[in-house]
Structure formats: structure tokens, C-alpha cells
Amino acid sequence: MTDNDFDQIFPLGEPNDAYAQYFIGRSYLAPLASGSVPVSNVSFEPGCRNNWHIHHGSGGGGDQILLCTAGSGWYQAEGEEPVSMKPGTVIRVPAGTKHWHGAKADSWFSHVAFITPGEDVRNEWLEPVTDDVYGQLPKNGENL
Structure with missing residues (x-):
């Protein structure tokens, strides 16, 4: 499948070159809203995933919300089973949770992502998902 064949409701965006060092494979970023709660559509080519990472924050901030809008992907928190994501899946990642997310090996994947605002909100990038x-x-994730 090519990006022209990937049917989704939000724009694919531009290659996510600014964060490419934290991904295995190619991802794309389409900012949807700016301001105190920036919202972006992130798309992953098949097999693409981001590194393990932690969102930090206090005062209610730092939680990440992932809303799968197209394709099929994975979310996994450290020490937990992977979660199969398909359109309509919503994941709340509490601040301080080591996790990763990305496409399944045979599918494109898009999610809308945002971080809850608060104090000392930042991201810590860690090792790749090998x-x-x-x-x-x-392989298909339907058993999870």
C-alpha cells in the first residue's frame, strides 16, 4: 500500500523528519490544532513504531491520549501485554508510563495524539523497540 492508498479522515501530513531519530521506519505528522493543547495526526507506514518513551508532567499534565483513526497498530506499556488498536480505539497513557506505539507489520496506522496540559510537561525518549x-x-493482532 502507498500513502495515496491509505484512506483516513485527516491529512497524512509531512514526513516526521524532526523526530525520525526516535522511530524505526517512516512516520508522518499533520498538526491539526495548536494552542495550549496541540493535537496532531501521526501516521505510520507498516512496521513503523516509535521508541519507548515517557511523557512527564505534574498538576494534571503529561497524560497522552491516543485516538486510532485509521489502519491497525499497537500500543504497549512496559510490563503489560500489547493492545491491538483499530479505528475507534482510545488509549489514555498516564504521565510517567514507559510505552511505545506504532503500526502493525502489515498495515498503515494513524492516530490523533495529544498531551494533557499541566506543569513541567516534557517527553523523554528511550531505547528503540527492537x-x-x-x-x-x-501478526494480525486480532487475538488480543
């Missing part, structure tokens, strides 16, 4: 770890995920 091919060995990623390769152990179910």
Missing part, C-alpha cells in the same frame, strides 16, 4: 521484540507480536 526487531526481536516487535517480531514476537501476533
Whole structure:
């Protein structure tokens, strides 16, 4: 499938070059709203995933909300089973949770993402999700 074939309600956006060092594979970023709660559509080519990372914040801030809008992907918090994401899946990642998210091996994936505002909100990028770890995920994810 090419980006021209990937049917989604939000724009694909531009190649996510500013954050490419924190992804395995190619991702795209389409800012949807700016201001105190920036909202973006992030699209992942098949097999693309971001590194493990933690969103920090206090005063109610730093939670990440992921709303799957197209395709099929994965979300996984450290020490937990992976969650299969399909359009309509909503994930709340509490501040301080080490996690990653990305496309399944055979599918494009898009989610709308935003971080709840608060104090000291920042992101800490960590190690990549290795091919060995990623390769152990179910191929279609429907069993999860």
C-alpha cells in the first residue's frame, strides 16, 4: 500500500523528519490544532513504531491520549501485554508510563495524539523497540 492508498479522515501530513531519530521506519505528522493543547495526526507506514518513551508532567499534565483513526497498530506499556488498536480505539497513557506505539507489520496506522496540559510537561525518549521484540507480536493482532 502507498500513502495515496491509505484512506483516513485527516491529512497524512509531512514526513516526521524532526523526530525520525526516535522511530524505526517512516512516520508522518499533520498538526491539526495548536494552542495550549496541540493535537496532531501521526501516521505510520507498516512496521513503523516509535521508541519507548515517557511523557512527564505534574498538576494534571503529561497524560497522552491516543485516538486510532485509521489502519491497525499497537500500543504497549512496559510490563503489560500489547493492545491491538483499530479505528475507534482510545488509549489514555498516564504521565510517567514507559510505552511505545506504532503500526502493525502489515498495515498503515494513524492516530490523533495529544498531551494533557499541566506543569513541567516534557517527553523523554528511550531505547528503540527492537526487531526481536516487535517480531514476537501476533501478526494480525486480532487475538488480543
